Amino acid sequence: KDEHRLLHSQVQCGYTKPQTLAFRPCAVELPPMRLCTMRVSCGWEGGLRFSTSCVRNVVIKHVTIIGGGQMGAGIAQVAASTGHTVTLVDTSEDILKKSIKGIEGSLKRVVKKKFADKPEAGEEFIQKVLKNVAISSDAKAAVQSTDLVLEAIVENLKIKQDLFGALDKVAPEHTVFASNTSSLPITDIASSTARLDRFGGLHFFNPVPMMKLVEVIGTSSTSQETFDSLLNFSKALGKTPVSCKDTPGFIVNRLLVPYMMEAIRLHERGSAPLCHGSKEDIDIAMKLGAGYPMGPFELLDYVGLDTAKFIMDGWSAMDPGNPLFAQSELLNKLVAEGKYGKKTGEGFYKYK
Numbered sequence: 477k478d479e480h481r482l483l484h485s486q487v488q489c490g491y492t493k494p495q496t497l498a499f500r501p502c503a504v505e506l507p508p509m510r511l512c513t514m515r516v517s518c519g520w521e522g523g524l525r526f527s528t529s530c531v532r533n534v535v536i537k538h539v540t541i542i543g544g545g546q547m548g549a550g551i552a553q554v555a556a557s558t559g560h561t562v563t564l565v566d567t568s569e570d571i572l573k574k575s576i577k578g579i580e581g582s583l584k585r586v587v588k589k590k591f592a593d594k595p596e597a598g599e600e601f602i603q604k605v606l607k608n609v610a611i612s613s614d615a616k617a618a619v620q621s622t623d624l625v626l627e628a629i630v631e632n633l634k635i636k637q638d639l640f641g642a643l644d645k646v647a648p649e650h651t652v653f654a655s656n657t658s659s660l661p662i663t664d665i666a667s668s669t670a671r672l673d674r675f676g677g678l679h680f681f682n683p684v685p686m687m688k689l690v691e692v693i694g695t696s697s698t699s700q701e702t703f704d705s706l707l708n709f710s711k712a713l714g715k716t717p718v719s720c721k722d723t724p725g726f727i728v729n730r731l732l733v734p735y736m737m738e739a740i741r742l743h744e745r746g747s748a749p750l751c752h753g754s755k756e757d758i759d760i761a762m763k764l765g766a767g768y769p770m771g772p773f774e775l776l777d778y779v780g781l782d783t784a785k786f787i788m789d790g791w792s793a794m795d796p797g798n799p800l801f802a803q804s805e806l807l808n809k810l811v812a813e814g815k816y817g818k819k820t821g822e823g824f825y826k827y828k
């Protein structure tokens with residue numbers, strides 16, 4: 477019924493006289509107390525331009541996470557622990573059952589520390605958090621009523637675009653979309669949707685429950701309201717957000733990835749018989765000399781050599797002449813041999 481009621485509002489616009497405008501409220505059900513404001517901008521003609529979308533301060537309470545891998549499960553755990561309701565989406569019930577098992581295991585570790593002398597309170601906390609997490613293998617159904625869609629699926633532009641394009645058609649108008657991509661431009665992912673102003677990036681760090689940082693990414697089309705609600709959401713998760721432009725690597729990876737590549741190059745330049753620049757020495761040097769918790773080769777093995785190469789290849793395709801993004805023969809060789817690091821048992825180092 478509300479859809480037929482016109483709202484009237486006074487708008488003061490530049491040189492023109494205040495005008496009374498009539499427009500429809502959002503065609504979505506609004507929880508009480510959430511005001512729907514129309515965004516109005518002044519054109520040079522002195523007239524008014526409207527964006528057809530409703531822009532309002534969206535307090536993110538219900539989150540839909542697409543991708544129940546290690547990453548998605550981590551954020552689901554943190555969001556559910558901080559009083560949000562979460563729907564975790566993946567392609568099959570089996571994967572989702574594993575995700576929930578993973579969350580449960582991780583919560584048990586948290587509780588062991590937090591509720592060391594109150595095991596019942598700890599168990600109660602786990603049950604409360606798990607109650608906040610629903611699972612679904614139907615993404616379109618899961619986004620019918622949600623404040624935020626956070627995507628953490630495979631790092632493939634076409635797949636991400638197809639997913640968001642489809643969800644854009646069914647998600648409520650107020651819903652904010654965000655990708656956790658670490659190497660693709662948010663702008664490119666958003667281009668498959670008609671909600672460029674309600675699209676941004678939320679880049680978490682592994683392991684999500686431990687790492688305090690969230691990079692919040694705004695494109696040139698992201699509205700201030702969307703950006704603010706992503707900042708607010710990050711804080712509500714107990715994280716510390718930093719604001720980033722939609723440029724390759726945002727802040728952390730833009731500095732970290734070239735640093736790791738330079739460590740490999742330094743090692744490649746090291747020469748026998750004195751063995752300057754052994755990977756062990758470089759790791760020790762950066763830990764003891766720069767205070768880093770891991771050396772660059774330990775970090776590469778942890779991140780995954782395939783992932784590091786994938787990111788570098790993407791960047792050098794975008795900016796071919798940049799020496800920071802140049803190929804490393806040694807990295808290429810290890811990846812070709814399937815030595816990806818910790819996850820395969822061998823990378824720069826061997827793991828048992």
Ligand SMILES: NC(=O)c1ccc[n+]([C@@H]2O[C@H](COP(=O)([O-])OP(=O)(O)OC[C@H]3O[C@@H](n4cnc5c(N)ncnc54)[C@H](O)[C@@H]3O)[C@@H](O)[C@H]2O)c1
Binds near residue numbers: 565615
């Ligand atoms: N692991 C890392 O350190 C790392 C590195 C680079 C980027 N990332 C970011 O994290 C995201 C996820 O990475 P991950 O390591 O968790 O991957 P993952 O393979 O562990 O998890 C991805 C999950 O998404 C599911 N999925 C794939 N397509 C789907 C679809 N269309 N609908 C629903 N579910 C779908 C898969 O079944 C899988 O469970 C990536 O997109 C990337 O942006 C992570």
Ligand SMILES: *[C@@H]1O[C@H](CO)[C@@H](O)[C@H](O)[C@H]1NC(C)=O
Binds near residue numbers: 548656
């Ligand atoms: C996002 O990607 C980073 C790696 O780039 C990963 O460590 C983190 O867990 C991911 N989080 C989600 C929610 O996908």
Ligand SMILES: *[C@@H]1O[C@H](CO)[C@@H](O)[C@H](O)[C@H]1NC(C)=O
Binds near residue numbers: 534701704705
């Ligand atoms: C973000 O939080 C601040 C402070 O609580 C609040 O004033 C503001 O309206 C919020 N913005 C959005 C978009 O949710």
